[in-house]
Amino acid sequence: MDKIKIFAPATVANVSCAFDILGFALESVGDEMIISKLAEKKITISLEEGSNLPLAPEKNVAGVVAQAMLDKANANFGIHIHIDKRIKPGSGIGSSAASSAGTAYALNKLLGNIFTDTELIEFAMLGEALASGIPHADNVAPAILGGFALARSTHPLDVIKIPAPQELYCTVIHPQIEVKTENSRKILKKNILLKNAVSQWGNIAGLIAGLYRNDYDLIGRSLDDKIVEPVRSILIPLFSELKQAFLKAGALGGGISGSGPSVFALSKGKNRAQKVADAMNDVYAKTGVDYDIHLSKINEQGVIELK
Ligand code: HSE
Numbered sequence: 001m002d003k004i005k006i007f008a009p010a011t012v013a014n015v016s017c018a019f020d021i022l023g024f025a026l027e028s029v030g031d032e033m034i035i036s037k038l039a040e041k042k043i044t045i046s047l048e049e050g051s052n053l054p055l056a057p058e059k060n061v062a063g064v065v066a067q068a069m070l071d072k073a074n075a076n077f078g079i080h081i082h083i084d085k086r087i088k089p090g091s092g093i094g095s096s097a098a099s100s101a102g103t104a105y106a107l108n109k110l111l112g113n114i115f116t117d118t119e120l121i122e123f124a125m126l127g128e129a130l131a132s133g134i135p136h137a138d139n140v141a142p143a144i145l146g147g148f149a150l151a152r153s154t155h156p157l158d159v160i161k162i163p164a165p166q167e168l169y170c171t172v173i174h175p176q177i178e179v180k181t182e183n184s185r186k187i188l189k190k191n192i193l194l195k196n197a198v199s200q201w202g203n204i205a206g207l208i209a210g211l212y213r214n215d216y217d218l219i220g221r222s223l224d225d226k227i228v229e230p231v232r233s234i235l236i237p238l239f240s241e242l243k244q245a246f247l248k249a250g251a252l253g254g255g256i257s258g259s260g261p262s263v264f265a266l267s268k269g270k271n272r273a274q275k276v277a278d279a280m281n282d283v284y285a286k287t288g289v290d291y292d293i294h295l296s297k298i299n300e301q302g303v304i305e306l307k
Contacts, residue, residue: 003036004109005306008102009299010087011094012170012264013138015148016223016255017203022162023094023138023258024148025299026170031086031098032306033062035106038078043067048084061096061127062103069107069123073114079107090178092262093294097139100127105144105303120144122157132181132259139258146302148211164298165214169273171251173242173280174262176290179235184259188231196226216252216268223253223266236261241283249279270295 009030013023038044043057043066057063062081070079081103087095104120115123124140141149141159148162203222210218233239233256246254246265250272254265263280267273277293284291 001110003034004106005032005034006102006106006303007032007306008098008105008303009094009143009146010294011097011139011142011258012172012262013094013097013136013258014225014228014256015207016225016229016253017200017207018138018150019225019228020136020138021151022148022204022207023142024164024170025142025146025302026093026172026294026296027299028296029087029093029294031095031102032084033099033102033106034082035066035103035110036080037110038080040078041070041076042078043070044078044080046080046082048082051083051085053083053085053089059130060099061130062099064130065100065103065123065127066107068126069104069111069115073111075111079110088174088176088178090180091174092179092256092258092260093172093174094139094143094258096127096131096181097124097143100124101140101143101303103127104140106305109305117144118157118159121159125154125157132185134185142302144302146300147298150208162208162211164211164300165216165219165268167269168216168219168298169267169270170264170296170298171246171267171273171276171280172257172262172264172294172296173284174292174294175237175284175287176292177237177261179260181259184232184235187235188228192227199224199226219266220252223255225255229255232256232260236263237287237289238283239263242280245279245283246276249275251276270297
């Protein structure tokens with residue numbers, strides 16, 4: 001195989017209460033990439049029009065991931081990476097993760113599937129470290145594995161795929177303002193109150209139990225973040241109005257997607273998720289801020305090869 005085209009999904013990290021340890025993949029939005037072998041041992045990158053990411057491999061998350069994999073594999077070829085970036089950087093739905101995970105998956109195919117999924121997640125985390133300063137796995141793990149993925153630990157990496165109930169849908173609103181993960185991490189408090197920690201780990205455990213038991217109400221009750229959301233929500237125009245509106249429209253719950261500014265809500269069934277989309281639209285139509293709304297089932301496959 002000399003060339004591969006892939007779809008790398010957008011992802012929602014944190015899932016409200018589970019900061020840095022849980023994320024899930026979306027079906028309806030993601031990047032497309034074509035990775036081709038070069039005879040010369042070098043990495044070149046090109047972008048579909050409209051994107052202005054760095055092209056120097058050492059400054060581009062895809063380039064950094066690819067270099068680490070080629071080095072580790074002692075490969076005798078180089079690659080060209082073409083990225084059709086459909087997830088805007090700084091959107092909060094795993095833009096850097098999609099490029100990183102997409103590269104890891106695709107290059108592994110070109111190398112003859114020599115790396116395990118865990119190794120691919122570790123390579124993709126190098127892209128996250130370049131993008132945000134922290135090699136978090138809560139976007140790249142679900143991007144590679146699909147579904148919900150729990151990163152119990154990153155050192156050593158211990159990732160567990162969690163099943164998603166069949167009727168679980170996600171609605172995401174992406175206000176078109178850029179929030180850099182690096183910056184939205186800087187504003188977080190370094191210490192937290194024990195009572196908030198207790199509430200948070202109760203919710204994380206409840207969320208995981210709800211996903212395993214197909215218990216939509218338990219999932220909803222568990223989507224409550226006492227630690228990160230109160231700090232980061234100030235970066236998102238009309239966050240509390242959005243939250244009130246999606247809960248009133250019948251969403252199970254939701255919160256900030258990743259480091260924002262996107263906001264997600266989970267619902268039981270597509271019709272409910274559409275009502276939630278309409279409610280989000282009503283709130284944002286008045287703001288003058290441009291926005292996109294995505295509605296998606298949970299993507300169980302993660303990165304896939306496109307024929
Ligand atoms: N867990 C990361 C954060 C996700 O919230 O900073 C960034 O997409």
